[in-house]
Amino acid sequence: MKLYKAENGILLERDDLFYRLHETDWDLAVNRDDLYEWLEIQIESLIPITFTDDVPMPEILAPIGSQEVWASGVTYFRSRTARMEESEKAGGGSFYDRVYEAERPELFFKSTAWRVVGNHGTVRIRRDSTWDVPEPELTLFASSSGALVGYTIGNDMSSRSIEGENPLYLPQAKSYTGSAALGPCLLVPEFPLGDDTVIDIAIVRSGEEVFSGEVTLSQMKRKPEELLQYLFREMSFPHGAYLMTGTGIIPPSDFTLQQGDIVHISIEPIGTLTNVVG
Ligand code: DO4
Ligand code: MG
Incomplete structure (x- = not known):
């Protein structure tokens, strides 16, 4: 799974599908010993996003918060x-x-x-x-x-x-x-x-x-x-x-x-x- 820090939240990519995490704070999202397992649980309640001209892919930032x-x-x-x-x-x-x-x-x-x-x-x-x-x-x-x-x-x-x-x-x-x-x-x-x-x-x-x-x-x-x-x-x-x-x-x-x-x-x-x- 891949996490992208976007200008307006955090995107999760799995199997070429993108999801938006409920958690928008990068530091809180990533600082977990069980990060992989936590993301697997998160994804169950998320709907894939389709990026279009009306819903464009947001700008992707460096994957870092306060680290x-x-x-x-x-x-x-x-x-x-x-x-x-x-x-x-x-x-x-x-x-x-x-x-x-x-x-x-x-x-x-x-x-x-x-x-x-x-x-x-x-x-x-x-x-x-x-x-x-x-x-x-x-x-x-x-x-x-x-x-x-x-x-x-x-x-x-x-x-x-x-x-x-x-x-x-x-x-x-x-x-x-x-x-x-x-x-x-x-x-x-x-x-x-x-x-x-x-x-x-x-x-x-x-x-x-x-x-x-x-x-x-x-x-x-x-x-x-x-x-x-x-x-x-x-x-x-x-x-x-x-x-x-x-x-x-x-x-x-x-x-x-x-x-x-x-x-x-x-x-x-x-x-x-x-x-x-x-
Ligand atoms: O010893 C100086 C830095 C070495 C380094 O940056 C590297 O091996 O990648
Ligand atoms: Mg070096």
């Missing part, structure tokens, strides 16, 4: 290697190698809810950055008790030049206006996503694909539950939290995003998150 967005780093070998290369001059390489092998994962704060951009929104490159990439990431949604109840697609926009200069600049490389995108929906599956789930990215410039790549979850070093366990260890999230799980796809070193690029990130059971770079 914080956190992110994981160096959870794929590709991310470890790319970051060791980019920080070579700064001597930061061994930090990435060590965190990849360590028991404790790298977790960092990414965004407040109000800064998050949704599907078809504009993500940004920092004006003081010269080397930039999107990071396509499976993003977990956990309830306030830390239970994994849903997934969305995340784009962890990153400045490689700023992070590469000094790993201590990570917050500036990772958190700025237009650096976090989530969407298009919150997938609430009956069972957790399998290791064969594919994350796919395509970057289009002036109508031509300039980069594409894919990775499966099986290449992720950490388990989603392990990342959430660390996040919730010493921190409370009264409305639940989003956690990006790290990127396994990084374009070659001579690639940098440009204004006007269009980034499509797809994860099959969730959908596609499309953002233009502003």
Whole structure:
């Protein structure tokens, strides 16, 4: 089942049919350990909506209310290697190698809810950055008790030049206006996503694909539950939290995003998150 945060409520999609939830408050609707079962009960009393010219599909917003967005780093070998290369001059390489092998994962704060951009929104490159990439990431949604109840697609926009200069600049490389995108929906599956789930990215410039790549979850070093366990260890999230799980796809070193690029990130059971770079 998929939940869409609409301008005027919450839409539930199941088997290509849309329903409007009685509950209109996103935070109250999603913060449940039994979210899937609760939605199954809700749907019994709902009537499918047919969108027409007279009843158009409402605008869909980023699937977030009051939740914080956190992110994981160096959870794929590709991310470890790319970051060791980019920080070579700064001597930061061994930090990435060590965190990849360590028991404790790298977790960092990414965004407040109000800064998050949704599907078809504009993500940004920092004006003081010269080397930039999107990071396509499976993003977990956990309830306030830390239970994994849903997934969305995340784009962890990153400045490689700023992070590469000094790993201590990570917050500036990772958190700025237009650096976090989530969407298009919150997938609430009956069972957790399998290791064969594919994350796919395509970057289009002036109508031509300039980069594409894919990775499966099986290449992720950490388990989603392990990342959430660390996040919730010493921190409370009264409305639940989003956690990006790290990127396994990084374009070659001579690639940098440009204004006007269009980034499509797809994860099959969730959908596609499309953002233009502003
Ligand atoms: O270590 C810096 C951030 C890593 C990251 O964002 C990722 O691996 O996806
Ligand atoms: Mg990342």
